[in-house]
Amino acid sequence: MAWTMKVWRLAGLIWMAWVVGAEAVWAETQAVPLKIDTGDTAWVLAASALVLAMIVPGLALFYGGLVRSKNVLGTIMHSFIILSLVSILWILVGYSVAFGPDVKGLIGGLDWIGLNGVGLAPHATYGPTIPHQAFMVFQMMFAAITPALITGAFAERIKFSALLLFSALWSLLVYCPIAHWLWGGGWLGRLGALDFAGGAVVHISSGAAALVCAFVLGKRQGYGTDYMAPHSLPFTLLGTGLLWFGWFGFNAGSALGANQVAVSAFLATHTAATAGAAAWILVEWVHRGTPTVLGVASGAVAGLATVTPGAGYVGPFSALMIGLIAGSMSYLAIMWKGKFGYDDSLDVVGIHGVGGVLGVLATGLLASKAVNPGGADGLFYGNPGFFGIQVVAVLAVGLFSLAATYLILKLVDRLVGLRVTHEEEALGLDLSQHNERAYS
Numbered sequence: 001m002a003w004t005m006k007v008w009r010l011a012g013l014i015w016m017a018w019v020v021g022a023e024a025v026w027a028e029t030q031a032v033p034l035k036i037d038t039g040d041t042a043w044v045l046a047a048s049a050l051v052l053a054m055i056v057p058g059l060a061l062f063y064g065g066l067v068r069s070k071n072v073l074g075t076i077m078h079s080f081i082i083l084s085l086v087s088i089l090w091i092l093v094g095y096s097v098a099f100g101p102d103v104k105g106l107i108g109g110l111d112w113i114g115l116n117g118v119g120l121a122p123h124a125t126y127g128p129t130i131p132h133q134a135f136m137v138f139q140m141m142f143a144a145i146t147p148a149l150i151t152g153a154f155a156e157r158i159k160f161s162a163l164l165l166f167s168a169l170w171s172l173l174v175y176c177p178i179a180h181w182l183w184g185g186g187w188l189g190r191l192g193a194l195d196f197a198g199g200a201v202v203h204i205s206s207g208a209a210a211l212v213c214a215f216v217l218g219k220r221q222g223y224g225t226d227y228m229a230p231h232s233l234p235f236t237l238l239g240t241g242l243l244w245f246g247w248f249g250f251n252a253g254s255a256l257g258a259n260q261v262a263v264s265a266f267l268a269t270h271t272a273a274t275a276g277a278a279a280w281i282l283v284e285w286v287h288r289g290t291p292t293v294l295g296v297a298s299g300a301v302a303g304l305a306t307v308t309p310g311a312g313y314v315g316p317f318s319a320l321m322i323g324l325i326a327g328s329m330s331y332l333a334i335m336w337k338g339k340f341g342y343d344d345s346l347d348v349v350g351i352h353g354v355g356g357v358l359g360v361l362a363t364g365l366l367a368s369k370a371v372n373p374g375g376a377d378g379l380f381y382g383n384p385g386f387f388g389i390q391v392v393a394v395l396a397v398g399l400f401s402l403a404a405t406y407l408i409l410k411l412v413d414r415l416v417g418l419r420v421t422h423e424e425e426a427l428g429l430d431l432s433q434h435n436e437r438a439y440s
Contacts, residue, residue, distance in 0.1 A: 079151070153346070276303020
């Protein structure tokens with residue numbers, strides 16, 4: 001009985017603390033002056049365009065160069081059509097589900113369907129100095145790039161109809177709830193988890209989904225025996241450059257203003273990318289005896305993905321450490337892929353999944369209020385509780401994405417089938433799915 005009373009008292013104290021904290025946050029939010037700042041608005045719009053450039057042509061070229069020539073158009077098509085499809089869904093219902101008025105900490109309400117009530121005036125929570133629609137457009141690009149990242153896991157073997165159905169369902173049923181949990185007033189955000197620009201929302205969710213996709217769809221024909229080298233490394237390098245360029249909008253734009261936090265995130269982004277590229281080719285040089293062009297591109301993207309959750313909360317030296325760890329650990333993760341027996345065609349798990357997990361945990365270690373007073377101090381700055389919260393975020397997002405993705409894939413397989421036939425796969429997706437040829 002005494003033990004039970006202690007548990008109830010502890011639960012009561014936790015509840016009171018949460019209520020008081022929530023009321024304080026609400027009061028602070030209401031006190032924020034709502035006035036449009038033209039500089040902030042211009043930066044968020046520019047950042048939105050930069051993130052769009054990450055998807056098309058950035059990711060489209062990055063992935064397109066990595067596949068065989070018979071699949072290049074089909075792979076590039078994935079990024080273009082997902083951008084179109086998710087944007088339409090975002091306007092109709094996705095934004096409301098992700099960022100609408102909170103329902104029990106789990107999901108957004110349907111108040112903003114069709115952007116009803118999402119106008120040109122600022123919103124106290126989603127950018128008090130920019131139009132609400134500017135925030136909506138910025139978040140639209142995040143919603144689009146996340147399922148586009150997943151396509152690298154099943155490249156060269158998925159039916160186009162299955163891609164469309166999977167992307168629509170995954171965007172609404174997986175991405176939108178996770179975005180709400182962390183950014184839309186949901187339970188992880190209330191708990192105190194921090195994800196500045198999408199380490200969990202974008203990279204862990206897509207990495208976990210990619211792992212499930214690779215297992216459920218199975219290996220490509222000839223995997224492990226046929227020659228499957230990238231058909232155009234220049235395409236991949238051009239895509240890497242556009243991803244790097246656009247990532248400044250992805251991370252620095254998440255400050256939602258032309259301010260000091262944006263500058264800090266900008267510097268952290270570039271620092272981690274350079275460190276990731278250097279670490280990857282150093283490890284590769286030692287391991288294989290030769291540094292490769294594909295290695296430097298992969299290392300840069302690994303550094304960018306890993307610094308994303310902490311970009312606005314860590315200083316330059318911490319970003320350097322994050323990049324070095326990202327480049328080396330992502331390389332090792334891809335080397336270990338063969339031991340687990342799955343065919344993640346373009347290494348989404350090793351770069352984005354591993355990078356997202358490392359980045360969210362690194363934020364729990366290295367975040368500092370000296371960099372961003374609106375953030376938190378990490379474990380290395382005397383706050384071990386915050387690191388524990390980041391661990392919870394990693395587990396919650398990863399496990400939810402794993403389970404939900406599996407169920408969606410099974411449903412899609414029942415409805416339209418997931419894989420092309422053996423004959424269509426041998427012919428290539430360009431001809432079998434789109435009746436087009438990239439090269440004559």
